[in-house]
Amino acid sequence: MAERIVSVIYDKIAFIGLGLIAGSMAWATQRAGAATMISGYARSEATRDTTRRLGFCDVVADSAVEAVADADLVVLAVPIGAMGGVMADIAGALKPGATVIDVGSVKQAVFDAVLPHMPDGVHFVGTHPMAGTEHSGPEAGFAELYDNRWTLIVTPDGADADAVDRVERYWAALGAMTDRMEVAHHDRVCAVVSHIPHLIAYTMVGVADDLRRVTDSEVIKFSAAGFRDFTRIAASDPTMWRDVFLTNKSATLEILGRFTEELFALQRAIRTGDGDHLFDYFTRTRAIRRGIIEAGQDTDAPDFGRGATR
Amino acid sequence: MAERIVSVIYDKIAFIGLGLIAGSMAWATQRAGAATMISGYARSEATRDTTRRLGFCDVVADSAVEAVADADLVVLAVPIGAMGGVMADIAGALKPGATVIDVGSVKQAVFDAVLPHMPDGVHFVGTHPMAGTEHSGPEAGFAELYDNRWTLIVTPDGADADAVDRVERYWAALGAMTDRMEVAHHDRVCAVVSHIPHLIAYTMVGVADDLRRVTDSEVIKFSAAGFRDFTRIAASDPTMWRDVFLTNKSATLEILGRFTEELFALQRAIRTGDGDHLFDYFTRTRAIRRGIIEAGQDTDAPDFGRGATR
Ligand SMILES: NC(=O)c1ccc[n+]([C@@H]2O[C@H](COP(=O)([O-])OP(=O)(O)OC[C@H]3O[C@@H](n4cnc5c(N)ncnc54)[C@H](OP(=O)(O)O)[C@@H]3O)[C@@H](O)[C@H]2O)c1
Ligand SMILES: NC(=O)c1ccc[n+]([C@@H]2O[C@H](COP(=O)([O-])OP(=O)(O)OC[C@H]3O[C@@H](n4cnc5c(N)ncnc54)[C@H](OP(=O)(O)O)[C@@H]3O)[C@@H](O)[C@H]2O)c1
Numbered sequence: 001m002a003e004r005i006v007s008v009i010y011d012k013i014a015f016i017g018l019g020l021i022a023g024s025m026a027w028a029t030q031r032a033g034a035a036t037m038i039s040g041y042a043r044s045e046a047t048r049d050t051t052r053r054l055g056f057c058d059v060v061a062d063s064a065v066e067a068v069a070d071a072d073l074v075v076l077a078v079p080i081g082a083m084g085g086v087m088a089d090i091a092g093a094l095k096p097g098a099t100v101i102d103v104g105s106v107k108q109a110v111f112d113a114v115l116p117h118m119p120d121g122v123h124f125v126g127t128h129p130m131a132g133t134e135h136s137g138p139e140a141g142f143a144e145l146y147d148n149r150w151t152l153i154v155t156p157d158g159a160d161a162d163a164v165d166r167v168e169r170y171w172a173a174l175g176a177m178t179d180r181m182e183v184a185h186h187d188r189v190c191a192v193v194s195h196i197p198h199l200i201a202y203t204m205v206g207v208a209d210d211l212r213r214v215t216d217s218e219v220i221k222f223s224a225a226g227f228r229d230f231t232r233i234a235a236s237d238p239t240m241w242r243d244v245f246l247t248n249k250s251a252t253l254e255i256l257g258r259f260t261e262e263l264f265a266l267q268r269a270i271r272t273g274d275g276d277h278l279f280d281y282f283t284r285t286r287a288i289r290r291g292i293i294e295a296g297q298d299t300d301a302p303d304f305g306r307g308a309t310r
Numbered sequence: 311m312a313e314r315i316v317s318v319i320y321d322k323i324a325f326i327g328l329g330l331i332a333g334s335m336a337w338a339t340q341r342a343g344a345a346t347m348i349s350g351y352a353r354s355e356a357t358r359d360t361t362r363r364l365g366f367c368d369v370v371a372d373s374a375v376e377a378v379a380d381a382d383l384v385v386l387a388v389p390i391g392a393m394g395g396v397m398a399d400i401a402g403a404l405k406p407g408a409t410v411i412d413v414g415s416v417k418q419a420v421f422d423a424v425l426p427h428m429p430d431g432v433h434f435v436g437t438h439p440m441a442g443t444e445h446s447g448p449e450a451g452f453a454e455l456y457d458n459r460w461t462l463i464v465t466p467d468g469a470d471a472d473a474v475d476r477v478e479r480y481w482a483a484l485g486a487m488t489d490r491m492e493v494a495h496h497d498r499v500c501a502v503v504s505h506i507p508h509l510i511a512y513t514m515v516g517v518a519d520d521l522r523r524v525t526d527s528e529v530i531k532f533s534a535a536g537f538r539d540f541t542r543i544a545a546s547d548p549t550m551w552r553d554v555f556l557t558n559k560s561a562t563l564e565i566l567g568r569f570t571e572e573l574f575a576l577q578r579a580i581r582t583g584d585g586d587h588l589f590d591y592f593t594r595t596r597a598i599r600r601g602i603i604e605a606g607q608d609t610d611a612p613d614f615g616r617g618a619t620r
Pocket of ligand 1: 018043047048078080103128129130135136137185237
């Protein structure tokens with residue numbers, strides 16, 4: 001993002017959870033000058049100490065309640081399964097008029113978990129930054145993570161329009177492009193572009209790992225032939241992804257059903273030697289890659305422009 | 311590869327097929343000074359003209375027979391399904407003592423197609439460079455493609471040891487690391503590290519392409535959330551991949567069976583809410599990514615170090 005908003009959007013921002021997502025948000029908040037004060041809290045002392053050393057929070061509190069005191073914006077940046085518990089803890093300590101956002105990768109389940117705890121006069125807005133890396137923890141964060149990436153804004157019924165606008169301005173200040181989406185649609189789109197690709201990558205790597213016991217280290221040695229592209233996303237945080245599949249069950253099962261249907265059709269074409277079916281299928285999929293490159297969502301450099309291993 | 315062998319390994323080298331693989335080999339041959347003369351032939355006049363303009367061959371012939379005349383090494387760099395036909399065409403024109411190699415991604419099927427045509431006194435060695443990009447055609451080639459990448463050497467029974475050694479030295483001169491492998495083992499390893507990952511990527515992209523009709527361009531817009539990693543390998547050449555699956559049928563069907571078995575177990579875990587199964591599975595797969603990075607087979611930079619879209 002070329003222009004940076006240098007005016008304060010929230011006086012005090014509190015992050016609950018201090019991993020990749022929160023750390024990157026805090027760095028980007030500092031870069032934009034979007035807050036006067038940043039506080040934070042994470043479950044383990046180790047993470048809190050690391051955060052103190054790294055310096056992306058002004059104050060690291062020893063409880064969530066302490067961290068959110070007097071905050072204008074509270075960011076829930078914990079695994080999806082932990083959102084409800086955190087919300088129950090902090091509900092009584094929230095400042096009237098404050099806004100709470102979450103950054104979870106699934107939205108209906110987060111709404112179900114947090115909305116019942118939301119006090120009157122506190123606003124809630126769901127947000128989902130479509131950016132991340134395969135690394136996690138406080139040291140994985142960096143200010144540029146959201147630059148030119150989408151953040152989806154998903155609002156519960158009856159959300160306060162001004163509060164939503166302000167959240168959207170905040171994400172823009174962090175470098176993100178924003179888009180609003182209805183909650184069920186969000187969960188379905190994410191099943192396609194993110195959740196099922198991750199599940200399939202995990203599966204492929206699991207299969208190869210089994211076979212590795214037979215073929216020694218060959219799977220690793222020759223991984224550049226296609227396999228290694230899967231291993232990156234299959235190295236993502238297990239807790240986060242467990243929670244995604246447990247909480248976005250119906251959309252992921254639906255897309256998975258479509259996937260296995262198509263895979264069986266290709267399997268049958270291989271078995272029966274139906275070269276035309278294979279050729280047509282493999283031709284159709286090229287257009288979507290072109291679309292992604294034209295939309296500026298990926299690089300056209302061969303092999304993603306990987307340099308380090310050349 | 312830091313040191314380059316500057317002595318001639320084959321006086322005249324002829325490439326049949328002038329795409330990504332042959333073009334890169336020819337550029338690397340020039341870089342290494344590994345041949346005195348390079349000739350080439352491809353099916354279409356357009357490709358032959360492009361090759362003349364690019365200059366990676368000294369002579370582009372108008373027939374395969376012409377191209378291989380007097381060649382010490384003939385490289386079959388056409389799709390797997392075309393290998394047998396090309397071999398039948400050129401068999402009578404090969405110089406006694408010459409060596410023929412192929413570069414196909416499947417080996418048993420190529421052996422079956424070319425060995426019956428091999429004249430006495432001509433040597434045949436199977437080779438498979440485990441390098442490639444999602445681009446194809448003569449303009450896609452570059453001298454560095456094989457640098458520090460594996461090329462597998464797969465020899466038929468009774469192959470001439472000196473001819474095999476020379477082929478191996480030639481690939482080393484192109485920058486590659488080499489390894490020898492038995493033919494059936496080759497086809498199985500490649501099914502795991504390359505063929506099934508490509509099939510699965512094609513399937514995932516196909517599913518998303520179907521849904522795109524429902525969800526407009528959202529699949530493209532939000533592809534950075536995981537999906538786009540699949541689209542790169544699913545943009546590979548359809549002819550090449552059709553031939554791979556038609557000719558490596560039993561190994562690909564076997565690995566595909568393993569894949570669907572594991573996928574169904576994960577699907578069941580999602581349906582029944584078995585978080586432990588999911589967590590354990592997602593944890594196990596991280597080790598293999600570490601192995602790949604430690605083996606220098608991929609970069610540890612987040613997102614493969616993609617820069618262009620940031
Ligand atoms: N990573 C991505 O690619 C990505 C992308 C978009 C959205 N998201 C969403 O962002 C959220 C956070 O992900 P992340 O990648 O930042 O994960 P992360 O790097 O693993 O960080 C998670 C943080 O949450 C803390 N935490 C866990 N349980 C907690 C609890 N009960 N109370 C307080 N703190 C707790 C952890 O503390 P400890 O370190 O002390 O355990 C850690 O600081 C998840 O909901 C995920 O769905 C992730
Ligand atoms: N791409 C990879 O990632 C990769 C990696 C390892 C091995 N391989 C193997 O390398 C071989 C070539 O692949 P590539 O990527 O170089 O493909 P490519 O870029 O599409 O080039 C194929 C070449 O073969 C020519 N050709 C096709 N049929 C022919 C015929 N009947 N007679 C003469 N020439 C013919 C084509 O000519 P026109 O242009 O005139 O059609 C073109 O020059 C394949 O066997 C593949 O399995 C590929």
